[in-house]
Amino acid sequence: MTGAGEPTVIEVAGLTRRFGRFTAVDHVDFSVRRGEIFGYLGANGAGKSTTIRMLCGLLAPTEGDAVVAGFRVSTEPERIKRRIGYMSQRFSLYPDLRVRHNLEFFGGAYGLWGRHLAGRIDEVLARVGLQDLDDSVTHALPGGIRQRVALAAAILHQPDIVFLDEPTAGVDPVARRNFWSLIRTLSEAGTTIFVTTHYMDEAEYCNRVGLMVAGRLAALDTPAALKARHVPGRVWMIRGPSLGRPEARQRLAALPGAIQVQTMGAGLRLRLSADSPVDADTIRRALATVVDQPVEVEADEATLEDVFLAVVDADAWRRGTAIARGEGPP
Amino acid sequence: MTDRRAALWTLLVQLRAVFIKEVRETSQDRRVVFLLTVAPFIQLLVFGFAINLDVDHVPTVVVDLDGSPEGREMVQAMLADGTLAATSPASSVQEAEAMLEHGDAAVAIVVPPGFARDLARGEPTEMQVLLDGTDPSRSGVASGAVSRYLGERGLDLARQRLAAATGGERRLPSVEVRPRLLFNPRLSSAIYMVPGIAGMLLLIITTLITAMGLAREQEVGTLEQVRVTPLPTPVLMVGKVSPFILVGLIDVTLAIAAGATVFDVPIRGSMALFYALTAAFLLNTVGMGLFISTISQTQQQAFIGAFMLILPGLLLSGTLTPIHAMPGWLQPITLLNPLRYFLEGVRAVLLEGARLDDVAFQLGMLSLYGVAILVAASIRFRKTVA
Ligand SMILES: Nc1ncnc2c1ncn2[C@@H]1O[C@H](COP(=O)(O)OP(=O)(O)OP(=O)(O)O)[C@@H](O)[C@H]1O
Ligand SMILES: [Mg+2]
Numbered sequence: 001m002t003g004a005g006e007p008t009v010i011e012v013a014g015l016t017r018r019f020g021r022f023t024a025v026d027h028v029d030f031s032v033r034r035g036e037i038f039g040y041l042g043a044n045g046a047g048k049s050t051t052i053r054m055l056c057g058l059l060a061p062t063e064g065d066a067v068v069a070g071f072r073v074s075t076e077p078e079r080i081k082r083r084i085g086y087m088s089q090r091f092s093l094y095p096d097l098r099v100r101h102n103l104e105f106f107g108g109a110y111g112l113w114g115r116h117l118a119g120r121i122d123e124v125l126a127r128v129g130l131q132d133l134d135d136s137v138t139h140a141l142p143g144g145i146r147q148r149v150a151l152a153a154a155i156l157h158q159p160d161i162v163f164l165d166e167p168t169a170g171v172d173p174v175a176r177r178n179f180w181s182l183i184r185t186l187s188e189a190g191t192t193i194f195v196t197t198h199y200m201d202e203a204e205y206c207n208r209v210g211l212m213v214a215g216r217l218a219a220l221d222t223p224a225a226l227k228a229r230h231v232p233g234r235v236w237m238i239r240g241p242s243l244g245r246p247e248a249r250q251r252l253a254a255l256p257g258a259i260q261v262q263t264m265g266a267g268l269r270l271r272l273s274a275d276s277p278v279d280a281d282t283i284r285r286a287l288a289t290v291v292d293q294p295v296e297v298e299a300d301e302a303t304l305e306d307v308f309l310a311v312v313d314a315d316a317w318r319r320g321t322a323i324a325r326g327e328g329p330p
Numbered sequence: 331m332t333d334r335r336a337a338l339w340t341l342l343v344q345l346r347a348v349f350i351k352e353v354r355e356t357s358q359d360r361r362v363v364f365l366l367t368v369a370p371f372i373q374l375l376v377f378g379f380a381i382n383l384d385v386d387h388v389p390t391v392v393v394d395l396d397g398s399p400e401g402r403e404m405v406q407a408m409l410a411d412g413t414l415a416a417t418s419p420a421s422s423v424q425e426a427e428a429m430l431e432h433g434d435a436a437v438a439i440v441v442p443p444g445f446a447r448d449l450a451r452g453e454p455t456e457m458q459v460l461l462d463g464t465d466p467s468r469s470g471v472a473s474g475a476v477s478r479y480l481g482e483r484g485l486d487l488a489r490q491r492l493a494a495a496t497g498g499e500r501r502l503p504s505v506e507v508r509p510r511l512l513f514n515p516r517l518s519s520a521i522y523m524v525p526g527i528a529g530m531l532l533l534i535i536t537t538l539i540t541a542m543g544l545a546r547e548q549e550v551g552t553l554e555q556v557r558v559t560p561l562p563t564p565v566l567m568v569g570k571v572s573p574f575i576l577v578g579l580i581d582v583t584l585a586i587a588a589g590a591t592v593f594d595v596p597i598r599g600s601m602a603l604f605y606a607l608t609a610a611f612l613l614n615t616v617g618m619g620l621f622i623s624t625i626s627q628t629q630q631q632a633f634i635g636a637f638m639l640i641l642p643g644l645l646l647s648g649t650l651t652p653i654h655a656m657p658g659w660l661q662p663i664t665l666l667n668p669l670r671y672f673l674e675g676v677r678a679v680l681l682e683g684a685r686l687d688d689v690a691f692q693l694g695m696l697s698l699y700g701v702a703i704l705v706a707a708s709i710r711f712r713k714t715v716a
Contacts, residue, residue, distance in 0.1 A: 056558050078560065086558040090551035094351065096358040101351070108347020109559035111340035153555075 006034035009161055009192050010055065014064030017050050024050040026215035027064065032194060032208075034160075037187050039206030040196040041308060046212040048196040049089055052163050055194070056086045069160050082110070085154035089165040089196075091146055095139035099130065099149050102138055103156060110157040124152040128182060144175025151182060155191070162186065164195040168202065180205050200305040211308060213315045223304055230310045231302040233259070233274040236283060239267035240295035247290040255286055260309070271306060344561050348569025352543070356573065362539065366574075370531045370581045374524070374588055388472045390414040391435040393426045398446030404457070404483065405439060413475040426460065436462040437472045452491060524589035525676040526649035528582050529669050532608070533615050533643055536578045538636045540571050540619025545632035548623070563711060571616045578615075582608055586680070598683030607675040610693055613700025614668035620707035648673050671695045 010032040017025040025047040032038045042048045053059040055068050057077025066073045069083035093102045100121060107117040125131045128148040133141070138149060147167055154162055164183070168176040180202060187193050195206070203209045203223065210220040219226060242248070243266065252261045252268060257276020262269040272278055280297040287295055356362050392405050409416055417435050420426040426438035440458035448455035459476050547553040556566060586604075589595035618639055626632040644650065646660065647669035653661055664670045675692035678684035686693075 058554065058557055081558060081560045084558070086555070088551060088554045088558075090554070092551040092555035094355055094552055095550065096355050097351065101354055105347050105351040106555075106559065108343055108350075109556065109561040111343050111560070113343045113346075 006036070008032065009034045009070075010038075010066065010068050010194065012055070012064075012066040015051065015054060015061055015066050016063035017047075017054060017059065018062045023215050025054070028212075028215075028217045030210055030217060030220055032161075032192060034192055035187055035190050036208065037183060037193045037195065037206045039203045039209040040194065040212060041198075041200070041203050041209055041304070042196070042212030043312075047215040048212055049165050051212070052086075052165050052194065052196065056084060056163055057081055058086075082157070083160050085157070085159035085162040087147075087150045087154045087162070087164045087167055089169070091150065093138050093146070093150055093153060095137075097138055098134070099125075099136055099138055099141075100134040102149065103134075103153055106153045107156050112157060120156055120158075124156055127155070127185075128152045129178075142175075144171045144179070147171055147175070147179060148182070151179070155186065159191070161192040161194060164193065166196050166198060169198065176202065200303060200308060203304045209304065211311050213312055216315075218311045218315050219307070223307075226304065226307045227302045230314075231259075231271065231306040233257070233272045233276060235300040235302050235306070236270045236272070236280065236297055237264070237267060237300040238270060238283060238287070238295050238297050240291060241266075241293055242291045243268050243287075243295065245290060248287055251286045251290055252283070255282065260306075269300065271302070341562070341565055344565050345569045348561070348566055349572055352570050352573050356539075365539075366535060366577050366581070370535070370585060371588065373531060374527050374585050375592070387415045388413060388437055388475075389417045389435045390437040390439060390472075391417050391420050391426045391429050393420045393423055393438060393440045395423075395443045396441045396445040398441075400446040400449055401441040404445075405441065407483070408439065408476060408479050411475070414472060423458075430460060430462050433462075437476070439476070449487070522677070522681070524585065524593055524595045525680055526647075526673060528585040528589075529611070529647070529672050529676065530644055530649055531581055531585060532578050532611060532672075533669055534640055535581065536571075536574050536612055536615040537619045537622070537640055538633070539574050540616050541622040541626070541632040541636040542629050543570055543574075544620060544623035545626045545629045548626075549628050563708065567620060567708070567711070571620070575609075575612050575616060578612055579605070579608060595680065597680055599679035599685070603679050603684075603686060603689065604676060607672055607679065607689065607693060607696065610696035610700055611668055611672040614696060614703055617700055617703030617707050621703060621710060624707060624710040643667055643669050646670070668696055668699050671699075 008031045010030075012028055012030050015025060015028045016023065028047075028051060040048050040051065050059065054061050054073055055066055057068075057073055057080045060077075061074060068080050071077075071079045071083075073080060094105070097105070103121045103124070104117065107113075107120060112120060121134070122131065125134055128151055130145065130148055130152065133145065133149075138146065141149065151162075151164070151167065154164075167183075168179050171179065176199070183193055183195065184205070197203060206223065208220065208222050209226060211218045211226075219230065221229065238252070244263075248268065249261050249263075252258060252270050255270075255272070255276070255278050257273040257278060258270060259273055260271040262271075270283065280299075283297050284295060356366075390409065394401050394405065405416075408414060414437060417429070420429060420438070423438075423440055426435070426440065429435045430438055438458075438460040440460070442456055442458065445455055445457070457480065459473065461473055544553070547556065586595070586597065590597060619636065622635040622639065623632050626635050646656075646664045646667050648664065649669065653664050653670065656664070671692040675684075675689040675696070678689050678692075682688075
């Protein structure tokens with residue numbers, strides 16, 4: 001589900017949180033529609049967890065407000081709790097308890113009991129594909145499995161919205177992919193997903209992505225629209241020996257319309273503005289005198305990582321705190 | 331079902347969930363299970379026997395270098411009251427010293443050669459007593475016993491001599507030395523100790539486990555997950571502490587039962603009153619545990635915090651040192667200590683058969699303090715998590 005045409009379930013207006021004089025979340029505005037997968041991207045300390053904790057009613061906003069599942073976080077945090085599920089950034093199940101016992105406890109905390117609870121537990125375990133593991137002691141499970149148990153615990157009470165704070169941090173790629181397919185299934189069933197992540201490739205799975213930089217929401221749109229807006233133009237991937245020389249980098253950066261040159265493994269990645277006349281041949285010629293053998297040049301695609309770096313740079317530029325990176329803002 | 335009843339039912343479901351979870355989690359930790367079940371009895375027995383402050387049967391080696399009937403009679407008389415108990419005799423002072431050194435004896439009594447002769451001649455004679463000073467309280471008691479006896483004996487001899495010289499019974503002005511133990515006047519019996527040990531067990535177990543339990547949830551991160559559920563804070567707290575209150579009550583019951591069978595502790599008053607005092611006291615220990623956990627970030631901090639409270643709590647309660655034997659400025663401080671009221675109340679009920687009127691003050695103070703600390707802990711808890 002993309003959420004288009006669906007009612008709004010999270011409405012955030014001027015949401016701000018200060019810790020002493022430090023502003024962790026700074027006047028953030030956005031809204032999320034029912035069934036959307038809403039991604040929240042940002043560096044360490046950008047304010048992702050602080051935002052989520054305010055939306056879950058765990059932390060009171062200093063300023064501004066948000067309406068979650070129809071209730072205000074500032075005045076009705078207790079009513080929000082029944083309607084949402086939350087997976088905190090730290091693993092937060094009881095490590096010494098068996099999987100089923102953990103789920104029994106959290107179900108009980110939501111007021112579920114008896115046969116209904118037992119049925120719900122079987123259901124969520126089946127949903128996350130762990131029906132055989134309900135007797136395992138939680139801390140003995142591998143990270144990826146534990147995250148699935150945590151997800152099961154977060155959806156036991158059939159919440160309208162699920163908040164996932166870096167659910168795949170430190171999990172291997174296969175387990176990450178499995179986890180994301182679970183998230184998609186949930187969203188298709190109409191559950192709204194609010195998820196933060198460090199992994200740019202994961203953000204591609206989201207219907208919309210918000211980029212947080214130092215407490216502010218610096219950009220928000222679909223992944224395609226973010227790329228078109230913040231990293232327009234083309235991207236070339238250049239491979240070959242001796243590209244590690246500084247001159248190779250310098251030549252590429254000097255091409256007309258060059259925005260960014262990145263080292264990618266043994267190769268270089270060149271990002272150009274939309275109006276740049278540079279093509280594959282131009283690149284080959286520019287490098288001809290500094291490398292020993294002909295290089296391989298092929299068209300590449302912009303990623304959300306490009307978007308992220310472009311947005312961070314632009315933000316730093318605006319604040320007049322640009323760090324000398326050898327690359328200007330777009 | 332009405333809304334009210336549905337809400338109440340939900341609370342019960344939540345409470346039960348927390349209770350069961352707490353029991354399951356605790357039973358996973360063998361050390362805690364040990365702390366709750368076996369350790370109390372080891373403590374009870376060790377304290378009961380080891381803090382037996384009656385000093386008697388001090389092993390005593392006798393070196394009789396005189397071999398006279400007078401010497402033997404003197405030694406027999408000294409051993410008569412049981413404070414000193416004879417070990418195998420030694421033939422020389424050196425041998426006796428070696429026995430003292432090896433710990434085979436704590437006292438050596440040396441009857442010098444010519445003891446009977448000197449006595450008969452009315453000449454001053456010396457009886458040597460060697461004491462092992464490593465245990466000052468024991469050596470103190472032993473030397474007291476010896477000198478008390480010798481003093482009396484000397485007086486007797488003087489009286490006899492005087493009578494013989496003047497041909498009649500005469501009263502001698504006499505000074506009686508009656509030692510009074512200042513710091514342990516009644517503590518010497520296990521009977522008096524058992525209620526103290528019960529209070530100590532409750533204090534340590536429930537304060538420590540409550541403090542560490544909540545701190546662990548904070549440290550592991552489960553508290554955050556719990557707080558996003560609609561589980562109300564008071565239900566969480568009650569659910570978390572009630573298993574340990576139950577364990578505390580069971581431990582105390584067993585401690586009193588063991589005290590009654592092993593140490594003959596009398597149970598003169600009503601058990602209902604005893605449990606009322608215990609429950610009121612537990613409000614305090616659990617409240618303190620919760621309070622400590624709200625000012626700690628980690629289990630380690632909670633552990634240290636709990637001990638900082640438990641230690642003075644024990645020392646200033648009257649468990650080990652009677653309150654009236656403490657320095658004057660320290661005595662009023664004990665009025666702040668719930669353990670003091672628990673001890674006073676329980677001792678009165680068990681040993682003196684006190685009734686409700688007699689211990690109403692103690693029960694009242696315990697309830698007052700208990701509610702106050704619980705309220706303070708809840709307020710702090712709300713603040714730390716907001
Ligand atoms: N309770 C708190 N007291 C003081 N400062 C805090 C508190 N919680 C968060 N902060 C600060 O607020 C900033 C934002 O923290 P937050 O946890 O929201 O970042 P994040 O985007 O989730 O980062 P990460 O990727 O590391 O999880 C950080 O600088 C953090 O140190
Ligand atoms: Mg975070």
